Every structure is written in C-alpha cells, then in structure tokens.
Amino acid sequence: MNASLEQTLLSAIRTIPDYPKPGILFRDITTLLGDARAFRRAIDELVHPYAGLKVDKIAGIEARGFILGGAIAHQLSAGFIPIRKKGKLPHDTVRVAYSLEYGLDEMEMHRDAVKPGEKVILVDDLIATGGTAEGAVKLLTQMGADILAACFVIDLPDLGGRKKLEALGVTVRTLVSFEGH
Ligand code: AMP
Numbered sequence: 001m002n003a004s005l006e007q008t009l010l011s012a013i014r015t016i017p018d019y020p021k022p023g024i025l026f027r028d029i030t031t032l033l034g035d036a037r038a039f040r041r042a043i044d045e046l047v048h049p050y051a052g053l054k055v056d057k058i059a060g061i062e063a064r065g066f067i068l069g070g071a072i073a074h075q076l077s078a079g080f081i082p083i084r085k086k087g088k089l090p091h092d093t094v095r096v097a098y099s100l101e102y103g104l105d106e107m108e109m110h111r112d113a114v115k116p117g118e119k120v121i122l123v124d125d126l127i128a129t130g131g132t133a134e135g136a137v138k139l140l141t142q143m144g145a146d147i148l149a150a151c152f153v154i155d156l157p158d159l160g161g162r163k164k165l166e167a168l169g170v171t172v173r174t175l176v177s178f179e180g181h
Helices: 003-012 036-050 064-076 131-142 161-167
Strands: 014-017 025-028 057-061 079-085 093-099 104-110 119-127 146-155 172-177
Touching (some): 036 064, 036 172, 104 131, 161 172
Parallel strands (some): 057 119, 146 172
16 A cells, blocks of 8 residues: 555544543544545455455445445455344344453354355454454354455554464455554
8 A cells, every 4th residue: 555545544543542441542534435536445445456356345444344344345346244232133143252451341243143154354444352353253154155365554563363263264454553552
C-alpha cells in the first residue's frame, strides 16, 4: 500500500481515549466511513487482491463488519453472511463461544448461510486479541467454508490477534496499524 493511502486512512480514523473504559484507546472508524474518499479507498484496497477471483461470500462481524462487508460484497459480486451476537438471528443457527477481554460471549451464524467448499472472506473493522475473529473462523470452518482471508482496516499488533489467526492457517490482511492497545 502506498504511503499516501496509509496517511489518508490513518488521518480518517478518530482515536477516543478512555472509551469504553479507562486505559483503552478506541479507534473509531465512523469518521472514516463518513469521509467518502477514505471509505472508498479503504474498500478498494481491501478488495484489490480478490478482484477477478471467484469469491462466494463475505462474512461480516456485527456491527462494523456489516458496513465494510456489505460494500466489499457488492464490489466482488459476492453474497453476504452476518455473524451476530447470540439471539439476533431468526432461523436455525450454529453458535460458538469466544473470548472477550473479561470473560466469554457467544456469536452465531445461520446454519444454511454457507455451503461446504464456498470461498469466504471474513471482515471486521479491527483485530485486537483476535478472540472475536477466531470465533467467526470456527463457525465458518465448522460449516465447511474455505476461508480465503480475514480482512481488517486496523491491526493492533501488540495484542497478537493476527498471529492467532495465522496459527489457524488463516491469511490476514490489514490496512493500518497502531501500537499499543
Ligand atoms: P478482539 O476480539 O480482541 O480482536 O477485538 C476485536 C473486536 O473488538 C472488533 O469487533 C473491534 O471492533 C472491537 N475492538 C477491540 N479493541 C478495539 C479498539 N481499541 N478500538 C475499537 N474497537 C475495538
């Protein structure tokens, strides 16, 4: 990625100290989404390696992964799979527990959302510890998806999420990174 694109994206992301808790630097992408050029360039950069490949589905993690994933799905002429917090999806689901900073939560996907062998790209706004994305990878793998990559706008490398996904054999793509957490 060229330096000017990196700069465009970095300057479009707003950092909010001590949100949602003291000590956390919240990387807010609503400012990037609200900036037409930055939003378009982020999506273009994320889809770039997959243009011309046959991608069946984009799986987005609630909620910011829905916004990015919807745009990516449109661009690649792929379907979209919502991965949601438990209890939100109306049909038969598969569920997995995933680790949060303190404790566990559960996420779900419709059982018929992906067919064995379908090529899927997983999308979220940010990877930190990788617990959330790891849960989504487990759901998709359990249903037989072929995960081409997991894509994020932001990497927090010090928290180790990228390494966690790579250890599961998943290719990780991120656009910008911030030190610390
Ligand atoms: P993790 O499971 O630790 O990789 O956390 C990733 C999920 O939590 C993503 O859905 C992010 O949107 C959110 N998240 C974690 N840390 C931050 C942060 N510093 N700023 C914004 N979102 C975050």
